Amino acid sequence: MTIGRSREIESVRLKNFSGPGRSKIATSMVHDSIWAVCMREAAWPIIAYLLRPSQVNKRQVGTARYGILCANLDGWLHKLRFDEDVPWRLEFARSARASCDRNRREPALANPGEGRNRPPNDRIVKFSTGSNVMSKKLAEKVAVVTGASKGIGAEIAKHLAAAGASVVVNYASSSEGANRVVNEITESGGKAIAVQADVSQPADIEKLFRETMKAYDRVDILVNNAGIYEFAPIEEVTAEHFHRQFDLNVLGLLLVTQQAIKHFGSAGGNIVNISSVVSTNTPPESSVYSATKAAVDAITRSLAKELGPRKIRVNSVNPGMVETEGTASAGITDSDSDFRKQMEQTTPLGRIGQPNDIAPAVVFLTSSDSDWLTGETLYISGGLR
Numbered sequence: 001m002t003i004g005r006s007r008e009i010e011s012v013r014l015k016n017f018s019g020p021g022r023s024k025i026a027t028s029m030v031h032d033s034i035w036a037v038c039m040r041e042a043a044w045p046i047i048a049y050l051l052r053p054s055q056v057n058k059r060q061v062g063t064a065r066y067g068i069l070c071a072n073l074d075g076w077l078h079k080l081r082f083d084e085d086v087p088w089r090l091e092f093a094r095s096a097r098a099s100c101d102r103n104r105r106e107p108a109l110a111n112p113g114e115g116r117n118r119p120p121n122d123r124i125v126k127f128s129t130g131s132n133v134m135s136k137k138l139a140e141k142v143a144v145v146t147g148a149s150k151g152i153g154a155e156i157a158k159h160l161a162a163a164g165a166s167v168v169v170n171y172a173s174s175s176e177g178a179n180r181v182v183n184e185i186t187e188s189g190g191k192a193i194a195v196q197a198d199v200s201q202p203a204d205i206e207k208l209f210r211e212t213m214k215a216y217d218r219v220d221i222l223v224n225n226a227g228i229y230e231f232a233p234i235e236e237v238t239a240e241h242f243h244r245q246f247d248l249n250v251l252g253l254l255l256v257t258q259q260a261i262k263h264f265g266s267a268g269g270n271i272v273n274i275s276s277v278v279s280t281n282t283p284p285e286s287s288v289y290s291a292t293k294a295a296v297d298a299i300t301r302s303l304a305k306e307l308g309p310r311k312i313r314v315n316s317v318n319p320g321m322v323e324t325e326g327t328a329s330a331g332i333t334d335s336d337s338d339f340r341k342q343m344e345q346t347t348p349l350g351r352i353g354q355p356n357d358i359a360p361a362v363v364f365l366t367s368s369d370s371d372w373l374t375g376e377t378l379y380i381s382g383g384l385r
């Protein structure tokens, strides 16, 4: 389904809908209710028209995700399942503004309707129009996020899904963490799958994209987040210490990118590399890790030039110290850690970061809001450089 221009959809029979599918949207009208069924994420508000001329009543009924929605003319929106064999008609208009406050659940319908019009008592969500627009900047996009079972990657996956993207939650070994992220996304009405793949291994990278194509049949966004950090004084630097970090943080990132761009369509694509403030801040005992992130910055700038003509944008986000499972297990974000204290003292905004300080910037960089931006390194570090 193309978004942008309003269009009418041909009639289908609702009973034909058996599960989530692409471009399947239906409504039916039952007396004073407009029933809308949207079988995929729709980032655009729905405008429904009653069919009978005497009842022509253009009405904004909601910003649908997927599932089945019913709007009574009183403006209450109900999520429910039903199975009726009725004609329908629906138009979409991107210009319409809608918002849906999912946090406000109401105990009962204001005007529930009678008899067969009454929807089952399921989730009831107050629907309103006007400000507080629910933005779906990444509707219809498919995003692959490497290393998304925890930490910064998990938060990025959730933000991309909340912005409308279908997300591939990649992980190396934490299937439990990846499934938790997927469940959180799907329970909020988003789309996600978990795919195990060690992205320092070429065969696994191919598997990652095979599974992605099998599930979603396209790729639009790649977030190269998977990375490890190890600190060691120069006397303790070994070939293993070097290769562990370079094989994932640099070579893995290049090989994943190489696969991803094969699947980007003619409209191009978007790559965000998760670099680090250490690429230029270069703290002591981080010679190898800092070098991997300096390489990521150089790769970002080089690929932006190389891939720009193919409408592929490449940017990096460079976080300061962020509290994650990884930094917690390394002991560097403990409240009594000297490293953390030193970071807090040297950070203009006086604190370390949280994953949700980082994720919104990735939505920005992968959305059309940043359409003329490529090759940038965006520091999100509380002002630390």
Ligand code: NAP
Binding pocket: 146, 147, 148, 149, 150, 151, 152, 153, 170, 171, 172, 173, 174, 175, 177, 197, 198, 199, 200, 225, 226, 227, 228, 229, 248, 274, 275, 276, 277, 318, 319, 320, 321, 322, 323, 324, 325, 326, 327
């Ligand atoms: P984290 O909490 O340790 O999480 C790392 C994620 O990467 C996990 O999902 C992990 O999956 C995955 N991963 C590790 N090795 C992988 C591999 N070979 N293949 C696929 N996935 C792999 O890390 P984080 O702190 O969120 O850091 C994420 C990124 O941000 C890294 O690139 C890091 O360099 C960068 N960064 C972090 C900070 C910070 O302070 N946290 C600051 C600047 C930049 P499994 O759990 O399955 O292993």
